Amino acid sequence: MSPSEEITQLLVAHREGDREALGRLLPLIYVDLQRLARRQLVGRRSGHTLNTTGLVHEAYLKLVNARAAEWDDRGHFFSVAAIAMRQIIVDHARSYQALKRGGSQPIRSLEDIEIAVEEQADAIVELDQALARLGELDERLPRVVECRFFAGFTSEETAGALGVSKKTVDRDWKRARAWLRRALAPDGGGQGGESIDAG
C-alpha cells in the first residue's frame, strides 16, 4: 500500500470511529511534515514568514488520495498535522533541555541563538505539560491550542480541522488561554497591552 493510501485509509477509519487510527497516522506524516517545514524555511531566508497552513495543505494534497477522502477527512488531516507540529516542536524543546542538564556531548550550534532557544524551550515544555492537564478538562482544548498556537491556523481553519463552528473555536480558544494563563503565569502579571489578537 502506498503511503497516501495508508493515510487515506487511516483517516477513513478515524472517521468511522477507530480511536487508534489517529495515533497510527501521526508517524506517517511526521517525516513528511518535517521535510516540508524544512523547505518552507529555506524560502523563509528571503524573509517571508512560514505559512503553516499552506504547508499542511501541501502535505495533504501530496499524501492523501483526495479522490478517496471526503471533505471531512481533510479537516481531520489538518488537526492531525497540528498535533504533529506540537510534537515536533516539543520534542526539540525537550532535547534542548536535556542539553542543559548534561548527558551526551553537546553539538554546538550557532552560539547567538542558543540562549533564546533555551528560554523558548523551557516555555514550550511547560506549556506542553499544562496542555496535557487542560485536556483532562475538555479534550478539545488542547486541539484548539495545537491548531492555533503550534500550527498557526486561523480560527476558520481551526474550525474546519476540528469539525466545529468558528464560534466554538473562538470560545474554546479563549477558554484555553484563560486556563493556561492561570497555570503558567499565576501572578497574572501585565502581559502587554492591546496587541491585536491574530485570530
Next chain:
Amino acid sequence: MLDERDVRADALLSAALDLPETERDGFLNAACGGDEPLRKMVLELLRDADRSGTFLRPGEPLEGALWQNVAATLDGMAGLSPGTVVGAWKVTREIGRGGMAVVYLADRADGQFDQQAALKLMKAGVDTQETIRRFQQERQILASLDHPHIARLLDGGVTSEGRPFFAMEHIEGRPIDRWCDDHRLPIGARLRLFVDAGRAVEFAHRHLVVHRDLKPSNILVTERGQVKLLDFGIAKLLDPAAHHAAPPTDTAVRMMTPQYASPEQVRGAPATTSSDVYQLGLLLYELLTGRRAQVIEGASPTEIERVVCEHVPVRPSAVVGTDGMPTSGAAGAAGAAGIERQRRRLRGDLDNIVMKALRKEPESRYASVSELVDDIERHLAGLPVDARPATFRYLAGRFVRRHTVPVVAGSLLLLSVLAGMVSSLWLARAASIERDRARREAATSLRVSEFLIDTFQVADPSEARGKSVTAVELLDSGARRIEALKDDPEIQATMKDVIGRVYMSLGLYDPAQRMLEGALGIRRTVFDDPSGPVAESLDHLGRALHEKGAYDEAERHLRQGLEMRRRVLGPTHVQVAESLRNLAMLLHFRGKLDDAQPLYEEALAIRRAAYGPRHPQVAESTKDLAMLWMQRGEPARAGTMLQEALDMLREGARADDPRIADTLNALGMAWLNQDDTEKAERFYREALDMRVRVLGPDHPQTASTRGNLAAAYYQRRQYDKAEPLFREALEIQKRKLGKDHPSVALSMTNLGVLLSMRDDPKAAEPLYREALAIRLKAYGEDHVSVAVSRYYIGRLLAERGEYPEAESLMRTALKHLPEKDANRAGLYVDLGEMLMRQGRMAEAGEILQQGVDLTIAVQGPDSWRTGAALSARGAWHLTRVEHAQARADLERAWTLLNPRPADDPRRRKILDRLVALHQALGDKEEEDRYQALRAARPAPALKP
C-alpha cells in the same frame, strides 16, 4: 489534578462566554448560587479569556529560533564546523554527503589514543528511547566484527538531538567497480577481489549480521588492493521496519537504492543472508560485464517491482558488447576480438554462477554466500562448478506461469533442445566424466540452446506468438524426448507439467491431459502425498479437464488440489487463491453460481492481502467476480468491476498480457447485455485484435471473441457482417475443441438464430438440434442451455405447424428455465401464440398473461419485446371479441414495435392485427391507415 471546582468553573466559563457581556454578571450570580470563591474564579477566568495580548500568540513557535533549529537539524544544514565534538570524536573536516548522512573525518578527542575515523552523522533523528536502546545493542554486535576486509565500527551513539552517528575505520579507497576499471583488471583478478569481498560477507553471516546494502559504493578497494566493506548492517539499524512492527512509511526509505535491491527488499520483506547473495550476484554481474543487471528508469514502484522482481537479466556472456564496448580491461583488448574473447570467458560457468545468484526466488539461489564463493574458487581452479544452467523449467516455467500462452516458436524449440542438453549434462555427471569431456559432448547442443536462449531473452516473445503449427511439432518432439529422462523423475515430472500446460494453452486438450496425468503420477511416487508439487499437478490437470469438458473429473481434481494446498501451504497462500479460482471457474461454468461466489471472494481477499489492491492478480479476481454478476443478470455492476480490473491490468501488467483481452471481451459482453451494441462492438473489436495478435487466429479464445463480435453485429441487425463471423467461429471451434464441446453448441445456436432471422429456418433446424444433442451430453437434462435449445427448436417447429412436438419441447424447456429469465418470457409468448393458432384459447390466455407480465418484468415496459407480448395478448382479446382490451394492447404494442425495421415479422404481424381489429370495429379509416402502413416499403428510422 482536576478537581470538581475546576470542572464547574469551566462549564460556567463556557456558558458565560456565549452570553453578551452585559448579561454575564447576572448569569453568574444566578448560577453560582452563593458560592463566592467559585464566582470569583470564573470572573478571573473570564477576564483572562477576554484579554488579548501576546500570550500564546498564534504561530509563535514557528518564528522562533527553536523552529529554525528544528529545520536546520532536519536537514543537517547545521554542518559541523571543524572542532565540533560528537561523542568521543572531534571533527576535522567534511569528506562527503549522502542522502541519509554527512560524513566527516574525525580524530579521537578524548585523549585515549590516536585514531582517525570516518564519522557518519545521520541527518534524521530516531524517535524513541526504545529505538535508541536497540540501536546500542546492535552496535555492540557490529563493533565486534573484526575482519581484515570489513571496515571496523569503532564507535557509535546518538546525539542529544537523537541523531545517530557512527565512527568507522577510515578507509581511503575507490569503489570496487571503479578500481577494477581504473586498473584494467582482467576477469581473473576481478574474481579474486570478489572472493575477498564474499569471504567478508560470509564471516559476517556467521556472526548473524546481514549487510543488506551491498553495492559497489559500499565495497572499497585501498591503494594496496585490499578490499574493505563498509556499512555492515547499518541499513538495518536505521530501517524503521526493523524496530517497529509497522511497515515503513516511505518506499524510498525502505529501498535505498532500487538498482541494487533484491526482490524481497522490494516487496518489503525482511532482508536475509539470501538477499546478500542476490546483491553479491548483482555486483558480480557488474564486475564481469561493466553493466548493471537491474536498470530502472523512473522511480515508479511498479517499474521497480517489475525490473527487480520479474525481469530476468540477460546472461553476462550475452550482454557484453551489446553496445559495442567491452568492459575496460576485462576483455584484454578492444574491438570485436576483445568482445568475443570476453564472451567466451564468461560463457558457461561464470554465466551459470551469476545467474544462479540472481534467481528471483531465494530458494533457487545459492543457499549461502559460502557456496557462491566456493563455486567461484572452483572455477578459478579449473574444477567443475555446482551451478547448472537455468533449466527450461525456470525460464519457461516463469514464462508459462505468468502468461497462459507461452507460444514462442523459439522457446519451444528451446524446450526440446534444453531437454536434450540437460539430460546429457546430467548423464555426464552421473557417469563422473571429467569436466572437459562432458563439456565437449554437450557443446553442440549448448551452443544451439544458447543461441535460442538469446533469442528467447532478447527478442520480443510476442512477435513469435501465433505460430502454433510449428509449436505443436516441436512440442510433440519435446514430449518424446522427455521419455528419455526416466532417471530423473523429478525433472521428468516438471517437464511433463510444463509441456502439458503449453499444450493446454494451445487448445490441445487431449495431449495436455496425457502429459499432466503423467506428471501427476510421477509426482505422487516421488513426493509426499500431500505436498505442494502433487497439489500443483492436481490443479493443472483439473484445469485441463475443465477446458476439455470433463467436468465431473475436473471438479474432483480441483477440489483435491485445493484441500491439499490449504493444508500444506496454509489458507492465505497465493497458490490457494489459484486453486480457489480454478474451482470457482468450473462451478461458475456449470451454473453453480452460489457455490462459486464465496470461492471467488476468498481468492480475491487472499490476493489483495498478498499483492496489494492494484495488482494484476487482483484485477483477475475482480474480473472473475464481475463475470459472476454478469451471469446473475447485473451487467452494469459487472461492467464497473471490469473497467476497474482493466485499469489495474493496464497499469501493472504487460501490454500484451492475455488477461487484458479477456477483460475487454468481458466488457463487450457487459455492454451487449445492456443493449449498448456500439460500445460492445468497440470492446469486442479490441479484444479480437489483441487475441489474433497474441494467440493466433485459430485459438479457441480468439474464436469465441469472434463469436461475441458477431453477436454484437447481429444485435444491430448487420447480418451480413455477423454470418461469416459466426461460421468462421464455428469451424474453428469444431476443429479445436471437438464437435462435442459446449462452445460449439453455442456457436451453432447463434448461427441458427441468425439464419432464422434471415428467413431461412430450414437451415437453422439441424443446427439447433445438434446443439441440443451436444448440450445434453455435456450438461444433462436440467441445464439452462439445454432448455434454451429445446425452446428454439420448439419455436421453429411451431412456425412450421408441427405443434405436438413443438409443444412438448417448449413445455419441457419451461421446466428448467429460471424464473426471471428473458428466454422464459419469450417462450411464454411463443407458446401462447401457438396455442392460439390451435384454437386452444383458454390455455393460450393464461400463458400469454404470464408472458406479458414476465416480459415487462425482465425487459421493462418500453421494450419491443414487451410489444411483441402485448401483440399476442391483444390478438387473444380480439378472438374473444374483447375489443376494448384488444385495442389497448394492440395500440400499445404498435407504439413499441413501430420503430422496428419493416421486415421484422413481429411488426408485420402487429399491423395485421391492427387491420383486423379495426375491421372488427368497423373503423374504415383506421383500417386503411394500417393497411397503408403495412404496404409501405422503406423502413422507419432504426433505433440507434
